[in-house]
Amino acid sequence: MVTAITTKPWLVQKYGGTSLGKLLDNICSSIIPQYALGHNLIVVCSAFSGTLKASGTTSLLLQCIAFAELGIDAQKRLIDLVDLIRDNHLHVLEAFASAPARVATHTKLYDDTVAAVQKECETLKRFLLAAQIVGELSPRSKDRVIALGEKLASVIVAACLTSIGTPAKPVFLDNIISSAFGNSIHDQVAALERLGPKFYHVLADQIGGQIRQCGQEIPIVTGFFGIMPDSLLQTVGRGYSDLCAAMCAVAVGAEELQIWKEVDGIFTADPRKVPSARLLSTVTAEEATELTYYGSEVIHPLTMDQISDACIPLRLKNVFKPSGHGTIIYPSSGDSASISPITPISPISDSSDGSSSRATIPLSSFMLKNGYHGTQQERRRPTAVTVKDDILLINVVCNRNTKSQGFLTQVFDRLERNKIPVDLVATSERHVSLAVQSPGDPSTLLRLKEEFERFGQVAISPSMSIVTVVGHKMRNMTGVSNEILSALASAQISIYLISQGASKINISLVVGADDALAAMNAIHGEVLKIPTHREQENRFIPGPWLY
Ligand SMILES: Nc1ncnc2c1ncn2[C@@H]1O[C@H](COP(=O)(O)OP(=O)(O)O)[C@@H](O)[C@H]1O
Ligand SMILES: N[C@@H](CC(=O)OP(=O)(O)O)C(=O)O
Numbered sequence: 001m002v003t004a005i006t007t008k009p010w011l012v013q014k015y016g017g018t019s020l021g022k023l024l025d026n027i028c029s030s031i032i033p034q035y036a037l038g039h040n041l042i043v044v045c046s047a048f049s050g051t052l053k054a055s056g057t058t059s060l061l062l063q064c065i066a067f068a069e070l071g072i073d074a075q076k077r078l079i080d081l082v083d084l085i086r087d088n089h090l091h092v093l094e095a096f097a098s099a100p101a102r103v104a105t106h107t108k109l110y111d112d113t114v115a116a117v118q119k120e121c122e123t124l125k126r127f128l129l130a131a132q133i134v135g136e137l138s139p140r141s142k143d144r145v146i147a148l149g150e151k152l153a154s155v156i157v158a159a160c161l162t163s164i165g166t167p168a169k170p171v172f173l174d175n176i177i178s179s180a181f182g183n184s185i186h187d188q189v190a191a192l193e194r195l196g197p198k199f200y201h202v203l204a205d206q207i208g209g210q211i212r213q214c215g216q217e218i219p220i221v222t223g224f225f226g227i228m229p230d231s232l233l234q235t236v237g238r239g240y241s242d243l244c245a246a247m248c249a250v251a252v253g254a255e256e257l258q259i260w261k262e263v264d265g266i267f268t269a270d271p272r273k274v275p276s277a278r279l280l281s282t283v284t285a286e287e288a289t290e291l292t293y294y295g296s297e298v299i300h301p302l303t304m305d306q307i308s309d310a311c312i313p314l315r316l317k318n319v320f321k322p323s324g325h326g327t328i329i330y331p332s333s334g335d336s337a338s339i340s341p342i343t344p345i346s347p348i349s350d351s352s353d354g355s356s357s358r359a360t361i362p363l364s365s366f367m368l369k370n371g372y373h374g375t376q377q378e379r380r381r382p383t384a385v386t387v388k389d390d391i392l393l394i395n396v397v398c399n400r401n402t403k404s405q406g407f408l409t410q411v412f413d414r415l416e417r418n419k420i421p422v423d424l425v426a427t428s429e430r431h432v433s434l435a436v437q438s439p440g441d442p443s444t445l446l447r448l449k450e451e452f453e454r455f456g457q458v459a460i461s462p463s464m465s466i467v468t469v470v471g472h473k474m475r476n477m478t479g480v481s482n483e484i485l486s487a488l489a490s491a492q493i494s495i496y497l498i499s500q501g502a503s504k505i506n507i508s509l510v511v512g513a514d515d516a517l518a519a520m521n522a523i524h525g526e527v528l529k530i531p532t533h534r535e536q537e538n539r540f541i542p543g544p545w546l547y
Contacts (some may be wrong), residue, residue, distance in 0.1 A: 299314070384470050
């Protein structure tokens, strides 16, 4: 664990790609400097995106990889795309540097940063053009390409901060895995898997070492922390910088991890899809994890494991409304003994929009005061509803000559071999229904079907969605399943699979993709409706002193 440079508490802030793309000036000239006053700050950056993540730098780099794999026929497209990535970053830098108060200051820093961006992009171009001749990139080479997005972002953010008097230093983590485990780890995928969560703890220690080297400068850490043996995108997936930020928080024992986004926090449903969705002041770590696994991509699903183990609260905040309270996700184990070691959140000043700073109360008294983990008060309604799209429903009926006791083993063995993750399962002795994510490659599905047909009859229904209702201790809420089913019945929505009980806090149903939005709205309207006055009294409500 890193020793604090001063007695100020550690705070880790992660900024998403679209937030950086849209509000870099505000983040660097207002939000970060204010928080840096009272904290030892660590900033974790994703790659810049413009308006949409789908057209952001990481997506463009993935496109570059695709062009490299197409061979030299795609040479011009590849060169143009790398140039576009370079120009996007130079524009961002220029826009910041040419703001009225900044013209003609720090020109050397500006010129050096322009040169650094150009050099990185030129190196990438040469590397990809060479790869085009072979027409193939290894998973590790792909990781090296992806790494550039976060590298450019941290170079630019550090330069912008430094140029306005908040000294900052980029911290690259693209070699962190070799530093932690040596190069041999890349040949030992199985060993890495065996390490499980411990793997991330070892990485966190290494990251702590790099952070310490920044001294009084704010570390601007790349959210990319490959190179993974099986590629970071395969092992962790898109959105990996949330996990990186969690490791930074663990490394320094941060008082809080903040993930800054373009939404106020976690809502009772996706606010883009359910107009009546309400912002939640708090959710438990388990609820947040379930929500992210089942479609509410607010934080990367692996993030919670890291910070829960270390008892660090996570706060989601909106870059467009820095003074908002956001949503706090408490590290919880359902065991009140786990509350006491959590250090109180220190006062956080947040006046970039003109509001004055207000103190927060210590976290432990906050939780006890509100009975959040107490035995008396429980949420009387589920917390949120979410939808996961692109789901296939696979039904397999076991052949008469297949022994029923080996049937499930065979089914799961085939899924494992084809690397298809299963979201939900319902079984009877000779039947199994599986809700799985649509494999990107249609040949994988065809292969799986053929393999299943060796021991059963198979029916695959495409275009399905999973609707999941999540709620802390929902199992104890008598009648909640009935309410969910009634809401769907009233909306005349057919249900293809129901799963309750596998997780104490979720009820999931498979519906046709065309019905998913209506199902979410029906459940939100009926089951998560605004509580009556009496229900409200029993429920956690943040006091004004929190804002
Ligand atoms: N329950 C939910 N609460 C809040 N946002 C949700 C929820 N479910 C889905 N979302 C969506 O997740 C997105 C996350 O915010 P955004 O800032 O766009 O992400 P990023 O940081 O990756 O750019 C929002 O666009 C929002 O519509
Ligand atoms: N830039 C990466 C990693 C990431 O975490 O992104 P974001 O924080 O913008 O979701 C991606 O696009 O997947």
